[in-house]
Amino acid sequence: MSASPQNEAHFKFPATVQELMAARLGPLLLAIGKDQEQISVCAPNTTVAEALRSMAERNTLSLPILDDPVHNKFVGFVDVMSLVRALVMFVQSSNPELAHMAHPERLHQFNLAQLKDILPAVEGNADSCVSPSLVLNATFKDALVPFTMPSQEIGWHVHRLLITKNDGQLAALFTQSDAVQMLARNTKLLGESGKKTILELGLKTRQVVCVGSRTTTLDAFCTMVNEQVTCVAVVNDLGYLVDVLSPSDLRGCHELRYEHFSLPVHEFKRRPGSMLKIPTPVVCSPNDRLEDCVNLLAQQRLHRVYVCQPHMVPIGVLSLTDVLTVLMKSQPA
Secondary structure, three states: OOOOHHHOOOOOOOOOHHHHHHOEHHHHHHHOOOOOOOOOOEOOOOEHHHHHHHHHHOOOOEEEEEEEOOOOEEEEEEEHHHHHHHHHHHHHOOOHHHOOOOHHHHHHHHHHOEHHHHOOOOOOOHHHHOOOEEEOOOEHHHHHHHHHOOOOOOOOOOOEEEEEOOOOOEEEEEEHHHHHHHHHHOHHHHOHHHHOEHHHHOOOOOOOOEEEOOOEHHHHHHHHHHOOOOOEEEEOOOOOEEEEEOHHHHOOOOOOOHHHHOOEHHHHOOOOOOOOOOOOOOEEOOOOEHHHHHHHHHHHOOOEEEEEEHHHEEEEEEEHHHHHHHHHHOOOO
């Protein structure tokens, strides 16, 4: 990283929200240990299976796509959510060329497809259809804008940004998770909102999309995409939350195999060779304070928590986008 006054050893992490908003991304990334991040990339002609293997080998959920590696021409991201959306469109396609293919064959062909052939067709995939990037000199507030305001082209929020040096060289990835980790270092940065409950902030109103515990993983992903959400709650016959499925559960997959996707979610996440850690679903109460939920999200490194009533009945979802939106709205225009 290029030197700047804030990048020096005496840089102090922001103590107020005003300081955080004005802080440059360079020293902030240094503070959370992402200044020396090794960024793996892929190309538009990379296949789905190759992208999955690369993500699995690096234990990551996304890769920047460079159209010209020499000049670092960045065209977007491929991530597990974009692949899930593209897969569902592929499986549900009425294209006559695919009509004769059963689901196992369609998954096989999808693994062989090149990213340039599947990602442009994915509606709502902001990260792969636009080119979100900032330079190291940009501020934390500059990053909050795409994180909290839906893309005008797509209508969805961006979940990660490519950060470059002034000469265009790749520097780091900055994600919503990174932003929330920073908030968790000092939840006073949330101001009065941090002391309010999820109920008081109105953050539990989003409808929860549920699937039954016997639903296959492929059908659950189809429900996720068709309902335009990024996760589904898996409930038992009594409506109690027993599991959660999100694209992050593809972590470690080297290819998308029908024998795995035909399993119920519970079995898919516990299949032989899976790299997933399977904890009990992490939840919060509508009466929990936002600052406590931020700490929970940061400690568990989660993208969301379900808001539940007693007996694990899900009534809402609190996401990283929700947290960052509260922070953004607290700022003067």
